[in-house]
Amino acid sequence: MKNKTLAAWLAFVGGPLGLHRFYLHGLTDMLGWLLPIPTALGLYGIQRVQQFGQDDQYSWFLIPLLGFTIAGCALRGILYGLQTPERWNARYNPTAPEQAAAGQTRWLTIGAIVVSLLMGTTVLMASIAFSFQRYFEYQIEEARKISQ
Template sequence: MKNKTVAAWLAFVGGPIGLHRFYLHGFGDWLGWALPIPTAIGVYGISRVQQYGLDDPWSWVLIPLLGFNIAGCALMAIIYGLMTREKWNARFNRSSPQDSRAGSTNWFTIFAVALSLLIGTTVLMASFVYSFQKYFEYQVDEGRKISQ
């Protein structure tokens, strides 16, 4: 029996390393194994910022991968948490009755959805802002070099 609340929390907390995919689909899920790749690349972008400073162009590209991955996993937590009991059980608990308790929503599920909405939106917008700000600053600096 796959519990909706557990899946929502795993998507929110451990989604960027694929924990929710392994919980729902098993260790043979290729997407679960692929999720840590953009997470690791984004963490590498953060280490580049620490090593080379904020003006490193590669970090402008690498860090948003982590942000988009976290936001996508937060979106999956929201989808899991808001899925109806019947749809959840039909999709992930096929051998159980449609009204099985594993697909029910409780306060822990709602709390996971609310936190996922808050954190996922914040991370997504921060990723956009960081990349676009650094890109436009770079363009302005290049424009000044050309005009001089």
């Protein structure tokens, strides 16, 4: 039996590593194996900023990958938590009755939805702001070079 609450929390906590995908679809899930790639690239971008400073253009591209992956996994956790028990059990527990306990929404499920919503939107907005700020700063620097 696949538990909806556990899947929602795994999507939030371990989503960038693909843990929720492995829990629901097994170790043969290709997307679960691909999720750590943008996560690792984003962490590498953070390392590049620490090493080379904020002017490193590669980190401008790499860091938002981590943010978008975290935000996408938080969204997936929200979607898991909001599924009806009938739909959850039909998809992930096909041999169980429609109202099986594994698909029920409990307080811990609601907690996963709330935390995913708060952290997911925060990370998403921070990633978008970082990307746009760096892009416009780069445009201003290039305009100054041209004007001189």
